[in-house]
Amino acid sequence: MTARPSPAGESRHGPLALTAAEVARRVGGTLRGDGAVSVRAVAPLGRAGAEEISFLSSAAYLSDFRTTRAGVVLVAPEFAESEGPPCRVIVERPPEAMLKVLPALYASTPAAPGVHATALIGRGAQLGRDIAVGPYAVIGEGAVLGDRVTIGAHCEVGRGVRIGDESELVSHVTVYPGTIVGKRVRLHAGVRVGSDGFGYVYADGAHQKIPHVGRCLIEDDVEIGANSAIDRGSIDDTVIGAGSKLDNLVHIAHNVHLGKLCLIAAQVGISGSTTLGDGAVLGGQVGVGGHLTIGAGARIAGQSGVSSDVPAGETWSGTLARPHRETLVGQAALARLAKIVKELERLVGKRGS
Amino acid sequence: MTARPSPAGESRHGPLALTAAEVARRVGGTLRGDGAVSVRAVAPLGRAGAEEISFLSSAAYLSDFRTTRAGVVLVAPEFAESEGPPCRVIVERPPEAMLKVLPALYASTPAAPGVHATALIGRGAQLGRDIAVGPYAVIGEGAVLGDRVTIGAHCEVGRGVRIGDESELVSHVTVYPGTIVGKRVRLHAGVRVGSDGFGYVYADGAHQKIPHVGRCLIEDDVEIGANSAIDRGSIDDTVIGAGSKLDNLVHIAHNVHLGKLCLIAAQVGISGSTTLGDGAVLGGQVGVGGHLTIGAGARIAGQSGVSSDVPAGETWSGTLARPHRETLVGQAALARLAKIVKELERLVGKRGS
């Protein structure tokens, strides 16, 4: 029996190949050597073989370059004449150029359209054209899936949920009722979207649960990393703005509004009712308090704790985050302080006496 | 085929409705306007429609209030006469009052009783009355489910596990063998309960695994957020005390004992064999070291790192957490220090010469 679709896609050695001449044309580079040499995959210089392409952009890898068995190498101009394999393509910024090569070699395997025999489709659910629903997926009553949507194995799409065209739920994803997912969204394995927020009122000797009836809106072109959890709103909605990207194990609380094109690194936690402007960037493990506003384009360094509003465009850092420059000054002062504090105590002590 | 039960469920627009007069009676407020106006849902002022109820408790929203299309609005006494829609209920603390309205409009959809045809029930498992077991759920041998238990899609309940009356496993939950779950417990999507603790002894050139044979006890009325993980005990038990609430992505290590009514915010990590007294509150991303005691009612600020015991009732904060007041004094001193340290160095330097 065929298990299909399998998760997140790219196969390692597809049937695809490129010649060195085609590579040079794709990246807009200059070919040196035999344009007919053919490659089928990408690998680092150290372990690339004759049918693989690699790149050299740093002097640190010149020794790997001399001995590499790679069929073709993208080489930065300053190393154009360095000793190494004969077949090379000279191009600015080889790593970025490689992005134009990858799609040609690693075409994503589209999940074959169709609903797996073991998938369960709830009453009244609407399925778009060319969708792929994997084994043991469960689609709730009245859910609406757009065209070319892919639902991986074991995903659960709650009652009444809407998922836009070309979105993909990789596997083991839970989408709670009350959630709307836009187009071209990718939710990685284990993502939870629309779970209840953490809200209680203490009364009668217990933490009484606040019902959550707001929605969870995931706009177009969002990608969310493995095992992240996005709560639904309490009365208002939780919104992840179009084009925003979230890494693994991120926590987004109820009523949070992310603007468009935000970048949220792994293990970030954002507390309830906080707003991020467009293009805000949070480093890994950042924590943001509740009811705050992070301005558009603001950048917060990894592991910072944000407990006040951050103006648009500024870079902040630190445990009680403040402008990065101030944090650096404080850190430097502290480092120097240790050396003088004993002397200071003597000074102060003497004056006190 | 009907996929049922679907996850965590409140539907957004149920068949239920309340008149303005009924709202006033429920919240103990004073009706202004037409008591026959009927509402079916809750929404923020900015996007509420004629069949929705909203609330006004802050002057920040007075302009939304003037233009709202909400059918009924709960209004704090100080805004009783403000310009806005005619049908309003004057009441203290509108957000709390709303908690009395929500259950009437969003009755949770009870999962229809029954075991889905695709659910697998292990040999010797005992199922209480009116339980609901969703599609593809797997119940281990000898497991015992109380009355009115709901097991969502794809959940796995391990061999011999006991789950008390009216508890709900939302979806994709794993309950390892050796776990006992109380009554009225709710485990959100992706929760793992009873996994092995992180314990090894280095011997013979490898980290030898310490077998984990303690239990994992989740007492009554506990709620655990999406993708959290609670380890079982090594020899002693791990205990989550009655009425405690844990947010998303929380880590609880082996042999931890949480008292009753604790509140544990998202992404908190508690190391092995640590004890929390009743009513302790940990902010988001707090880390607590192993073998510590956090006293009853203690409060730890977000992102703090706790490496010593915390007395009952105290509020602590900071990377090496200490009483919050001390942390503030230290922070303030540091902020002022940067301005004087250069001068201090000159002072100390001069005296040293």
Next chain:
Amino acid sequence: MTARPSPAGESRHGPLALTAAEVARRVGGTLRGDGAVSVRAVAPLGRAGAEEISFLSSAAYLSDFRTTRAGVVLVAPEFAESEGPPCRVIVERPPEAMLKVLPALYASTPAAPGVHATALIGRGAQLGRDIAVGPYAVIGEGAVLGDRVTIGAHCEVGRGVRIGDESELVSHVTVYPGTIVGKRVRLHAGVRVGSDGFGYVYADGAHQKIPHVGRCLIEDDVEIGANSAIDRGSIDDTVIGAGSKLDNLVHIAHNVHLGKLCLIAAQVGISGSTTLGDGAVLGGQVGVGGHLTIGAGARIAGQSGVSSDVPAGETWSGTLARPHRETLVGQAALARLAKIVKELERLVGKRGS
């Protein structure tokens, strides 16, 4: 119907038993009392019964020892004569000695070999001898499972993935295509292995996704805790070295290389392209920046933020981590500073006037 295999499993009261004489022989201790007393489980002194074995290694538990109902107790030499139950085994370091008792009482229940009727096996997949594949597991096309591999309920093994002999995927595990898992590896519930890394290039008004075509290599004898996520490499590979152990909710980014025998505590996050030497130890919630090198045997204290290379064998700590000794000096200086800063300001102010 039998749900099998169930997760991670030691049963609490197996059919196994040991006499006190056998216990003494196993741990190399000295028996006092009736060697024929038989025990079947381990429990703390406070709740052990007649058929259970416990241990005493600290004076803090002497009162529990006096009243325990345990059938046999492992007792440290200094308490050999203390008042308590008659049947005891005198031995150095009772907790470690207990590790020799546990396997005899809690033989892990091997999952009965076989492929559950509901498991889906992809075209061309190869299954080793004596494997156990649980209910609703999905094995992708061309995957290769070694001998005695256990795949728990609801796991998904991607297309072309290889899993070595005797490895176990507990339940709800996702293994993306492009992953190779070694021998005797244990992946706990909800682990994601081989997910796309967090890599984008901003162009044409959007964050363009960098295709991920590197592999994710989990070497032999690795254990990974519940709900952790390990990304695949972008072009190079992500590698988790042999014998390394990762706790719950850990994030490992693309191209990270962990050496052998590393210990990674819960909620650690390691950014892209960072390398850890053999035997490195990271405390809970540590964050490590990208493109760094943590030397062999280095130890990082919990919640530290590492933003520079760490030499082999050193112990570092702190928000901007540096050698632990320096962090302690800085902390101490800061604590003393608060008491003198006002006086210092007066000093500096006076001199300035």
